[in-house]
Structures are given as structure tokens and as C-alpha cells.
Amino acid sequence: MKNQSVKKKGVLIDIWKARELFLLILPGIIWYIVFAYIPIYGLSLAFKQYKANLGIFRSPWVGLENYKYVFRDPAFMESVFRTIVINFGRIIFQFPFPIILALMLNEVRVNRYKKILQTIYTFPHFLSWIVIASIMVNVLDSRGMVNAIITMLGGEKFNFLGNTRFFKPLLYITENWKSSGWTMIIYLAAISGIDIEQYESAKIDGASRLQTIWHITVPSIKSTMIVLLVLQVGNIMTQGFDQIFNISNPATAKAGEILDIYIYRITFQGTADFSFSTAVSLFRSVINFIFLITADRVTKALGSDGLFA
Amino acid sequence: MEKAKTVYKKRNFTNRIEILDIILLIFLTIWALLIIMPFINVIGISFATEYEYYNSPLILIPKNFTFFNYESLIMDGRIWIGYRTTIIYLLVGVPINMFLTVTMAYGLSRPNLPFRKYFVYFIVFTMMFNGGIIPLYLLMKQLKFINTMWAVLLGAGLNSFYLIVMRNYFMQLPVSLIESAKLNGASELRILISIVLPISMPIIATIILFYSVDRWNEWYYSMIFVRKKGVLPLQLALRSIVMESQQSEQFSASVTGPRKFSEGMKMGAVIVTMLPIMCVFPFLQKYFVKGILIGAIKG
Numbered sequence: 084m085k086n087q088s089v090k091k092k093g094v095l096i097d098i099w100k101a102r103e104l105f106l107l108i109l110p111g112i113i114w115y116i117v118f119a120y121i122p123i124y125g126l127s128l129a130f131k132q133y134k135a136n137l138g139i140f141r142s143p144w145v146g147l148e149n150y151k152y153v154f155r156d157p158a159f160m161e162s163v164f165r166t167i168v169i170n171f172g173r174i175i176f177q178f179p180f181p182i183i184l185a186l187m188l189n190e191v192r193v194n195r196y197k198k199i200l201q202t203i204y205t206f207p208h209f210l211s212w213i214v215i216a217s218i219m220v221n222v223l224d225s226r227g228m229v230n231a232i233i234t235m236l237g238g239e240k241f242n243f244l245g246n247t248r249f250f251k252p253l254l255y256i257t258e259n260w261k262s263s264g265w266t267m268i269i270y271l272a273a274i275s276g277i278d279i280e281q282y283e284s285a286k287i288d289g290a291s292r293l294q295t296i297w298h299i300t301v302p303s304i305k306s307t308m309i310v311l312l313v314l315q316v317g318n319i320m321t322q323g324f325d326q327i328f329n330i331s332n333p334a335t336a337k338a339g340e341i342l343d344i345y346i347y348r349i350t351f352q353g354t355a356d357f358s359f360s361t362a363v364s365l366f367r368s369v370i371n372f373i374f375l376i377t378a379d380r381v382t383k384a385l386g387s388d389g390l391f392a
Numbered sequence: 393m394e395k396a397k398t399v400y401k402k403r404n405f406t407n408r409i410e411i412l413d414i415i416l417l418i419f420l421t422i423w424a425l426l427i428i429m430p431f432i433n434v435i436g437i438s439f440a441t442e443y444e445y446y447n448s449p450l451i452l453i454p455k456n457f458t459f460f461n462y463e464s465l466i467m468d469g470r471i472w473i474g475y476r477t478t479i480i481y482l483l484v485g486v487p488i489n490m491f492l493t494v495t496m497a498y499g500l501s502r503p504n505l506p507f508r509k510y511f512v513y514f515i516v517f518t519m520m521f522n523g524g525i526i527p528l529y530l531l532m533k534q535l536k537f538i539n540t541m542w543a544v545l546l547g548a549g550l551n552s553f554y555l556i557v558m559r560n561y562f563m564q565l566p567v568s569l570i571e572s573a574k575l576n577g578a579s580e581l582r583i584l585i586s587i588v589l590p591i592s593m594p595i596i597a598t599i600i601l602f603y604s605v606d607r608w609n610e611w612y613y614s615m616i617f618v619r620k621k622g623v624l625p626l627q628l629a630l631r632s633i634v635m636e637s638q639q640s641e642q643f644s645a646s647v648t649g650p651r652k653f654s655e656g657m658k659m660g661a662v663i664v665t666m667l668p669i670m671c672v673f674p675f676l677q678k679y680f681v682k683g684i685l686i687g688a689i690k691g
Contacts, residue, residue, distance in 0.1 A: 097506045103580035104499045108511070111496030114549050118528070119518040125527025139530055184423070187416050202674050203424045209669055209680070211609035213627045217634045217662045221437070221655065222430045231450040260427065265684070272685050292412050325612070329631075350526060351616065357526055364524035372521045 129362035142358075149362035159363065162345035169251060169341060170319045176255040178315060181263045182308065185270035186296055201271075204264025215261050216329035220244060223253075245334035254339075258326060266311070273307040274300055309385055317378035320371040342367050438462070438660040442653035461656035462664075465633075468657070471664055473622060474629030477541075477614075481607045481625060485545040489603040492550045493558055494596070498584050501562035519552045525616060532617055543617035544610060544625075551606070554599050557686050561595040562588065598683035601676055608669065626665055633661045 098105070129149055131142040153159055184204065191197045207215060222228045223243035230240045243249060277300065285295045315322075324343040331339040340348070346367065350360040432452050437445055438461050440454035465471050500511055528547060537543035565588065573583045589596065611627035624632070 094506060097504070101502070101505050104502055104505045107495045107580060107584070108499035108505075111492045111499075111550060111555075112511070112514075114492055114546075115515065115518060118531075118547060118549060119522065122523030122527035122531055123518075123521065124523075125530060126523050128527065128530075138534065139527070184420075187420055190413065190416050191420065192413070200420055200424050202677055203427050205677060205680070206670075206673055207427060209605050209609075209673060210666060211611060211627050213609075213611055213631050213634075214662055214666055217630065217658065218430050218434055220634070221659060222433060226446070226449050228430065228433045228450050231448070235450075264427075268681055268684060292410060346524070346526075357530065361524075361526050364526055368521055368524060375520045 126361060126365045126368065128358055129365040131358060133357040133361075145358075149358050150366075152359060153362050153366070158340070158345060162340050162342045165338075166320055166323075166341040166343075169254065170322050172251055173255065173258070173322065174312070174315055176252075177258055177263070178312060180259045181266035182270055182304070184263055184267040185274060185304075186300060188267065189271060189274050189300070190292070190296075201264070201268070204267060206264070207261045208265035210261070212261075212325040212329040215257065216326075219257055219330060220332075244330075245332060247335055247338040250331075250335050250338040253330070254323070254326060257330065261326075269311070270304055270307060273304040277303045309382060313378040313382045317375040318371070319374055320367055434659045434662055437656055438663050440656060442656065445653070445655055461653055461660040464653070464657045465660050465664065468633070470624065470629040470633060471626070471661060473624050474626035474665075477623050478608060478610070478626040480541065481545065481610055482604060484541065485548070485607045485610075486600060486603050488545055488549055489551070489607075490596075490600060493555050493599060493603075494584075494589075496550070497555055497558035498562055498588060499580075501559045501565075502580075515552055515555065529616060537617070539618050539620045541618070541623070544613040547613045547617065548606065548610070551603070554602055557683060558595055558599055561592060561686055565591065594679075594682065595686065598679045598686075601679050602683060605669065630661050630665045634658050 125139050128139050128142065130144055130146060131139075132145045132148070133139070134142045137143075188197060188200060188204075191200070224230070225240055225242065229243070234240060241249075243253060246253075281299050281303075282295060285299055290298070320342060323341055324347070327339040327341060327344055328347070342363075346360060346363050349355070349363070350357070429452075433450070436451035436454050437449075439457050439459070440451050441456050441458050441460065444454055444456055445451065496515075499505060500508060500515075502508075505511070532538050532543040532547065537546065569587060569591075570583055573587055578586070609627060610625055611631065614625045614628055
């Protein structure tokens, strides 16, 4: 009995002593409550029928009614399927690329050139997809630079942009173009942490360059690879909106309608049924959460620290 | 003994240039060219005449250099509005971002904060689960922020990832520094402003840069929350120029007013939008890299 009241008093004293800190974090906490947690509560709209005059809080409950309509919309299920297929493809076609770049760049001996290459590779990441898409739409156009080069070399013009069969490769290539340099830096940092002695002893043992890379460099960045891979898988439901929204056109619109684009279309293009849209949103957030938690557990099982604090 | 061996080995290493080096350099250079060439092409088109473009779209340096497209841009006016709006976003938004981030990061970095662990979970949870755009939109409507810049700037008020990076940095500051200040009776705010901030300038500069790039590239919230004319951010101004150009080509016969070279104007708009980042990036690259490293070590 006495121990408990002493403990409670101790906590209250600590709170009082740290009152300035609480004051300091108050603005941020308020921000999170208002702009992160209240919208999370707003997801309850998925189970209500939205009436504009009543707002979120007083609109009537309708249980799972909205979901009956959601699952009956073929565009919905298609968008979910498309999201998974497209983003799974990123794991195969986008994920290895920064690793290969990092391994290659690491072998460059001339430091000046290495820095120049790094700057060039990293730069496009800081541009918005509106800018990148504008560049791509021009350069890959039938009258653009790439097709000009192709015809100069004797080939036939290729429809890069309005071609539903090329859409996925277009996504992977442009995403690598934009951001592989940035991810490469993370790998380069991991590589720079490798013990020089390991390389020395490999040389003594007579290993070739390629063998050194495969047996020393690669295993040392394995933990970084796992974390980034798991992050990529964990976010499989949410990647790509910015890119696809800006780079697709009426010809490829259907091929690119991932879940987030579907949500955007039914909410902001045409008559919006907020309850319906929120129901889809809730579904998306929950599935995304499940993926992330599973990915986190998997990292922990593989021995890493897990993704989150 | 050890040192001499290492130096000897290093010299041996650098003298040999293998076939592998040449192949690597070729691939790396090709990739670098693949990145640079579209930019040069875009710059070239923006300074070219329509005639030259339609005859040879592969323009790197135009034979007939002209400012015509940029003049069209200036006359069009949307870019000015875009610049004005985005600069306001920068000047108002980044201080808001930094205020929220620094106070949170510092407070959460102090081990003497009760329930610190729970606050961190509180934040991390929002990185894994969010309400999406619709509840946020309805909230902004309720708060009467729609069509104001507050919806955009407060909506993007905090980036949890940057917050964690800054917190990590603060947590690694020498405890003795802060302890001695406390013994001298300094308040937490005093400590933050007079001691912690001055020695944290590298991370502060880095996070300011990150937030600045985010505010510069801002378009989504603006598109959803602000439908008023005349307050388009730069990215949306660019978007409207690029998308409209595609239409005006089809209807060029019915275009009233001076004829413009739409492709050239488009590319001029791209350059103008990219310009600040393009100029500043090579010099500030190391800050961006440092920032991601501090964050990546955590992850």
C-alpha cells in the first residue's frame, strides 16, 4: 500500500519537474491530435451515411452498408489487384537497381568523378513528379528526343506514353530515373562502414574484384537491404500515387488506376459519396497497416531491430 | 608494422586498372548521361524556335537561340502567381514546420520526460495508419481552412520522419552540457535556445532544407483544399501550362492572340520551376546526404 502511493507521488513529482518540457511539446501534440488523430476518428464515416448538414459526428450509423456497395464495384477490386501487381513489380525491377548502382559507384577510384556522378544521380529525386512527368512526357513523346534518336539509328518510333502494355515498365524506369540515386546513397553509407581489414585479407587470399564484392561487400549491406525491402513491401498498398497521377494520360488511365487513384477519382472527379470513399479509405489504411506490422515482425524475426522505434 | 603493410597494399591497389573498372565506368557514365540529356534537351527546347523543334526535336544547343518562349511565359502570367504563392508557402510554412519539429524533437529527446515512450508510439502510429484525404478534407471544411493557405501549410505541418531524425540528433548531444546548464538554473526553453540550437546548426540546416524542398514541391494539398483562382502554387501553375499546351495544339487555328510555341513554353515553365533547386542542389547536396544518414542509421 505504502509503496504504491510513493510510486504515484514520484510520477507526479516527475511530471511537475518536467512541466516545461510538456509545454514545449504541446504545440506538436496538438498538431498530431488535430491533423492526424481526428481524421483517424473521421474514418468512422465509413460506417455512417454522410449528410452534409450534419457533418461527420452526427451523421447516422449504417453499419457495413457502405461496404456492400464497395465490394460490388468492379473498379474497386481491380484497383486493389492492380496496386499489388504494380507495386510487387517494383520489388523486382526497382529494388535491386540502387544496390547495383551503389556497388558499382563504390568501385570508382577517382573521387572527383565519383562525387560528380553522385550529384547527378541524386538530383532528380528532389524534383516533384509534376516536373519529372513534364520532362518525360516531352522526351518520350512520338516527336520527342528519344524517338528522334531511335529513328536516327534506323528503328521505328515507339509509343512510350500512350501504351498500356509499356505502362508498368514506364513506371519502373521513370521511378528509377528519379529516385534510385537517393536510395543508392543509403547503401553507399552502409558500404563505407565496412572494415577495411576485410578487404585487405581478401586480397591476401587472392580474391578477384568480383569475388570481393560478392563475398564481402554484399553480405555487409544485407541488413540495410532487409530494412529497405521490408519497408517497400510494407508500403505495397500506398506507393505510386504521385507518379501515376502525373504521368498517366487518358490512354493509360485504366492501366494505372491503383487504389489511391481510384479513391481520388471517385471522390474528386464526379459526384462524391463521402461515406463510400471513406469506406474504401478505411479498407486501404487497415490493409496497409497489416502489411506494415507484418513486415515489421518479419524484420524482427530475421534478427534486425524492426522498422519502428 | 600493421600501418606500413596497409599503405603498401593501398598503393598496389590503385595502380591496377582492370577491365572491370572500364566496364563499370562505361555503365555509370551511360546512366549519368541518361539523366543529364533530358535536362539539356528541355533547356534547349525552351530556348528554341518552333520551326527548329519540329525539324529536329533532338535539340541540345539550338541554332536559333531565342527568348521568345520565356517572353510568352511572362505574358501568360501564371508562373508569376505560382512563384508568389510558393514563396509565401516557403516563408510561412517552413517556420511553422521548424517550430513544431524542433520543440517536439527536443522535448522528446530529454530522458527526464515522463511517458516519453508513449509519446513516441503516439507519433510512430501515425506513420503506419492515417485517415486519408477525405476525413482531412472534411476537417479542413469544418475548421474553415478551405481556400486558405492554412489548410495546405498546417495540413503538412509536421513530417514525422524528419522529427525522428532531429530527435535522434538531440539525443546524441553530450548530457553534461545540458546538465550543467540545468544546475545553473536555466529553464528548458533557455537551454534549447541558447545551448542546444547553436550546436545543432548542421541538423537544423538540413531539416530546413528538406522542409523547403517539400514546400517548393507542394501541389496535392493545394489542389484539394484551395480552389480559388489566383493562388496557384508553382507546381500547379506548371501543371496547368503543361496540360493546356496539349489542348492548344489541337485547336491552334482558333487561338486568339499571339501565336505561342507551346512545347517551348512548356519546357520554359519546367526550367523556371526547377531553377532554384537546380542552382542550389550541388552546393547543398552534402546536407541532404547527411540528413538521410542520420535517419538511416536509426532505420
